[in-house]
Amino acid sequence: xxxxxxxxxxxxxxxxxxxxxxxxxxxxxxxxxxxxxxxxxxxxxxxxxxxxxxxxxxxxxxxxxxxxxxxxxxxxxxxxxxxxxxxxxxxxxxxxxxxxxxxxxxxxxxxxxxxxxxxxxxxxxxxxxxxxxxxxxxxxxxxxxxxxxxxxxxxxxxxxxxxxxx
Numbered sequence: 001x002x003x004x005x006x007x008x009x010x011x012x013x014x015x016x017x018x019x020x021x022x023x024x025x026x027x028x029x030x031x032x033x034x035x036x037x038x039x040x041x042x043x044x045x046x047x048x049x050x051x052x053x054x055x056x057x058x059x060x061x062x063x064x065x066x067x068x069x070x071x072x073x074x075x076x077x078x079x080x081x082x083x084x085x086x087x088x089x090x091x092x093x094x095x096x097x098x099x100x101x102x103x104x105x106x107x108x109x110x111x112x113x114x115x116x117x118x119x120x121x122x123x124x125x126x127x128x129x130x131x132x133x134x135x136x137x138x139x140x141x142x143x144x145x146x147x148x149x150x151x152x153x154x155x156x157x158x159x160x161x162x163x164x165x166x
Contacts, residue, residue: 031105031154032071034137037078038146043069046080047108047141053085056112056143064091066109069139070102071158078105089113093130098162104136105154111142123149135165 037043050065064086070079081097086109093107107130113119121142123131131138131150140147155165 031103031157032078033153034106034139034148034150035152037069037106037137038139038148040078042078042080043106043108043139046082047110047139047146050082050108050110051112051141054110054112056110056114062112063088064109064112066091066093066107068093068096068104069106069108070099071105072099072102073158074101083109089119094134096163100162103154103158103160103162104164105158106137106139107131107134108139108141111140114143122147 032040038047046067046069050067054065055062065082066086067080067082070081071077072079079099079102081099083091083093086092089111091109093109096104096107111119111121115121121140121144123138123140127138127140128149135151135155137148137150137153140149160166
């Protein structure tokens with residue numbers, strides 16, 4: 001569940017680590033994929049809590065809920081932070097809070113508006129565009145399940161500064 005090492009470590013790895021360890025090390029350094037995150041118990045719980053909080057059955061008060069998925073670099077543990085509630089069909093996920101020792105690996109939000117009223121439950125073009133710009137996958141909980149859009153995993157792996165990848 002971790003990512004590719006920074007380029008500075010590549011020369012060391014190639015020179016000093018045997019091939020089987022290199023393969024294991026590279027696998028550990030990968031950022032989790034959107035598919036892996038969508039089956040992670042903490043992420044699943046966060047998606048369901050956001051879905052409930054978005055009031056999908058209340059036509060007057062339904063709104064988008066969401067937040068960010070982090071991976072702690074020291075342990076590989078997943079952490080969730082919630083954003084402020086959004087509007088009927090929008091939420092601002094552009095400014096994740098800094099979580100010490102962790103990197104953002106995905107965003108998530110809800111699409112609480114019903115298909116029966118003509119709403120698209122899947123990713124909007126704006127969802128896809130923002131996920132590609134932010135450099136992390138976006139998971140969307142809607143009435144028909146969970147959808148994903150954007151990159152398959154965090155751009156650049158788990159290297160870099162807190163927040164979104166550069």
